[in-house]
Amino acid sequence: MLKIDQLSHSFRNGLEWTEVLHQISFEVHKGDMVALLGSSGSGKSTLLNLMAGLMKPTEGSIYIAGQDIVTMNENQLAEFRRSHIGFIFQAYELIPNLTVRENIELPLVFQGLSPRKRKEKAMVLLEQVGLPDKSEMFTSQLSGGQQQRVSIARSLITEPSVIFADEPTGNLDTKTEEEIIAILKELNKSMQTTFIIVTHEREVAEHTRRVLTLRDGHLEEEPVRTPVLGGTT
Numbered sequence: 001m002l003k004i005d006q007l008s009h010s011f012r013n014g015l016e017w018t019e020v021l022h023q024i025s026f027e028v029h030k031g032d033m034v035a036l037l038g039s040s041g042s043g044k045s046t047l048l049n050l051m052a053g054l055m056k057p058t059e060g061s062i063y064i065a066g067q068d069i070v071t072m073n074e075n076q077l078a079e080f081r082r083s084h085i086g087f088i089f090q091a092y093e094l095i096p097n098l099t100v101r102e103n104i105e106l107p108l109v110f111q112g113l114s115p116r117k118r119k120e121k122a123m124v125l126l127e128q129v130g131l132p133d134k135s136e137m138f139t140s141q142l143s144g145g146q147q148q149r150v151s152i153a154r155s156l157i158t159e160p161s162v163i164f165a166d167e168p169t170g171n172l173d174t175k176t177e178e179e180i181i182a183i184l185k186e187l188n189k190s191m192q193t194t195f196i197i198v199t200h201e202r203e204v205a206e207h208t209r210r211v212l213t214l215r216d217g218h219l220e221e222e223p224v225r226t227p228v229l230g231g232t233t
């Protein structure tokens with residue numbers, strides 16, 4: 001489903017290039033839920049942004065659903081991202097002058113789905129994230145946890161192959177964090193959506209079956225846990 005092969009990335013600082021990810025390789029199966037753990041500056045966001053096609057790596061390949069996104073041009077990548085990739089941000093990134101439902105529907109507008117169909121799909125997802133009564137409110141009227149639920153629903157509406165979440169609970173208190181993780185686990189189970197969740201918190205990584213750890217841009221994998229808490233294979 002997702003295959004990272006010998007991925008390296010360098011940033012340029014004036015005349016100097018600094019390599020922040022070093023020859024990373026791993027595979028993730030469909031329906032898996034993986035935590036990407038690491039301290040600040042270890043390269044988590046860089047790796048996630050590369051996998052989501054938000055920037056190009058210096059070296060290596062990124063296969064999603066069998067296609068190498070590194071070799072795609074801008075148009076191909078934009079099209080691919082719209083149909084295959086979902087993203088959940090730490091700061092939600094919702095559009096304040098659209099309603100909750102309109103925010104969730106937005107990715108479908110680009111797919112040319114009829115307004116009735118869009119609404120139908122959005123309402124199903126709002127139900128699943130526990131906010132069916134908030135559909136006509138503006139996102140600024142919601143709590144942080146509620147806004148993150150909306151952004152989870154938005155990331156799922158195109159039924160992407162994989163959803164990348166960068167510190168999805170980073171702005172939330174412990175109780176809300178647990179609620180959000182519970183929702184992600186439930187969706188992972190019911191929809192078989194593949195989730196890659198970046199976090200620097202051990203507690204979040206305790207919930208996933210697989211934990212990948214970045215240390216100074218090097219990848220280490222912990223032994224897979226036997227009790228199936230998220231994901232299948």
Ligand SMILES: Nc1ncnc2c1ncn2[C@@H]1O[C@H](COP(=O)(O)OP(=O)(O)OP(=O)(O)O)[C@@H](O)[C@H]1O
Binds near residue numbers: 012020038
């Ligand atoms: N646009 C950039 N230009 C130059 N260096 C960058 C850029 N983005 C990230 N870096 C560097 O790459 C390294 C990894 O950064 P990254 O943001 O991926 O870390 P992170 O693990 O997500 O950290 P955090 O937990 O603080 O979010 C850091 O040393 C950072 O300074």
Ligand SMILES: [Mg+2]
Binds near residue numbers: 044045046
């Ligand atoms: Mg980061």
